[in-house]
Amino acid sequence: MKLVILDRNGTINVNRDDFVKSDVEWTPLPGALEAVARLNHAGWHVVIASNQSGLGRGLFDVASLNLMHAKMHKMLASVGGRVDAVFYCPHSPDENCNCRKPKAGLFRQIGDRYGVDLANVPTCGDSLRDLQAGASVGCEPHLVLTGMGAACRGVQLPPEYPAKTMVHDDLAAFVDFLLVREAKKQAELQVAI
Structure with missing residues (x-):
């Protein structure tokens, strides 16, 4: 199973300092939805892992979160993409x-x-905590320079980032990387046969 785990705010949609609290405030980043669709078309299952502390802080309710995700799913479907599941932490x-x-x-x-070992499963997010969570279970860490990741643009990553963190301009660049790497692996397998 080809699985990729993505963060949401700052990776797929615009991050807000005052939290994304409604479907009206949920706005996709340029090219992000199309990037998810390209993953789907290449046979990848896309899952979101997202902190949603706005729930625990009382800034929005589950109905509002469901409306945000309904908007995301509808917009993804309009470009031929999908997210298989959204896992979120509701706690402050x-x-x-x-x-x-x-x-x-x-x-x-x-x-x-999904009944899978997450070792080497690519995970992509815009913050240190996204990558630390994934790396702690063996995921391959990828940082995008959107959202909070923009602070790392043009600088060397601080040492607290997981070893072998790969950096990409945005979600589309991350997807390009995955698809090119996969194509190279397939070509090498064909040569080996």
Whole structure:
């Protein structure tokens, strides 16, 4: 199974300092939906792992979150894409749960749901905590320079980032990387046969 785990805010949609609280505020980043569709068309299953502490902080409710995701799914479908599942942490930072990234609870839930070992599964996000959560279960970390990741543009990554973190301009560039790498692997297999 070809699986990729994506963050949401700052990776697929515009991040807001005051939180994305409604479907009206949910706005895709340029090219992000098309990038997800390209993954789907290449046989990848796309899953989201997202902190949604706005729920725990009382900034929005589950109905509002469902409307955001309904908008995302509808917009993805319009470009031929889909997200297979959305896993989210509803807790505020002070609740000390095990699912809020950088902890690995959401990733473990994904591995359990799909019955897969997450070793080397690509994960892509715009923040240190996204990559720490994925790397803690063996995922391959990819940082996009959108959302909070824009602060890393043009600088060397700080040492707290997981080893072998790969950096991409945006989600489309990350998808380009994955698809080119996959094509090279397929070509090498054909030569070996």
